[in-house]
Amino acid sequence: MQTDEQLKQIVKEKYAEIANQSTAENKASCCGAGGCSTEVYNIMSDDYTTMEGYNADADLGLGCGLPTQYAQIKQGDTVVDLGSGAGNDCFVARAHTGEKGKVIGIDFTPAMIQKARMNADALGFNNVEFREGDIEHMPLGGNTADVVVSNCVLNLVPNKDGVIKEIYRVLKPGGHFSISDVVLVGQLPDALRKDAEMYAGCVSGAIQKEVYLELIRLNQFENIIVQKEKPIIIPNDILKNYLSETEIDAFNNGGAGIFSVTVYAEKPKGITITENPEIKNNASSTVCTPGGGCC
Template structure:
């Protein structure tokens, strides 16, 4: 599939999730009717200050705000903000004088996020429609950029990290949770559009991911956390042979959630 076609797959899938969340006749808490159970990647947010259950669609693969070092009064950008889950947690940290912007390209997700912010009467959170590879945002305006299981869905990750560097202030940093792979992911899994939208097939080798970050000019790159994703047998059987499934089970091939940060040069 061409990059633009993949973007449409991702947009359509997450727009579908946004429209159906809360509808018990379809996706319910695991979204399994949408083709992939995305919640196998998610972590528990309920104990984090600022947590808003209405904004938690369980589509992340980590908790980047825990490792981002966000400070009071800072300006924070959340890429692929969805219904606003990480934005509300970040807002609890930056306080009344800080600012949080969520960027997403799904109109349906943006509607949910804006409704959630309106219910809480927050004046310093804004949700913007846009593409991570070409952000409609001015340069040098954010102290911290966060993202949760989104950048692996972006076809051109080099452009994505270049844009992150552009919008960060000198001395600013990013902290993202994302999905990378270990070993050689079977071709069928890599080309499966449903699995792409579910965070798997968009993933690349961890070292390739780190090299993209280095090439973008970031320094002090730190991997804070790694976690192997346990893919259900039923999901694997849709794309893999018994031999390939065994590779997942013996650890020679795997899908890993990482939380990683990097800093711009002052």
């Protein structure tokens, strides 16, 4: 398996490729970058089209849930979107915060940041901004956000515990997050688990569901709720690129499951995080989490 830095570079390259395609090209391919027989990018996405604030140019079909639907965003809130891609969840969040609120998208893929800023300019939004940076070391001060959202991104980050600690730091006391992500129940076959394409496609980087929830608990979050859960089925025409017919049959009938979950949790009230000067001084850092959620 590749090192953490190699995995990050793979993710950055894949999502830059998707960002640089036209919207028509992305929609013409059910898997985002390339053909369905070799890629697994859009098979997990949910339908945003009926949600207030939806913008078709910002929807690259790379999510695995609808976290903004469950995020309990209020007028005037400051919302941070991790792995903001072309801006889809940010624009939906803005519909809830209104003009008095603020939405900040963070992404480590320069092409995605550029695309998102162009979309925001076209919409005339002055309270939506996009920052290039690493969600393991967010370019944000502590106690900044009322709400954090993210759509199919943490599974792409090798250091998931580090990201959860950063979410805790940037949330205000009493703030909360709603995050859609991919998790596992049971074990993936080695051919899927070790493949770089499956990592960038949000599959092999996923961890066990109970481990995921335990990381959140261990980082002092409260009132943890799985708001939504749905199974993810990888089509056989994708699996056949990695597994034999016998292995496909064993995988499909072996009890292992891939799931999209949307998880809510709150930072306890009355806790203030002291600003980390090292993070503040490196606010322009450009390493880590992927563009646009994923899948």
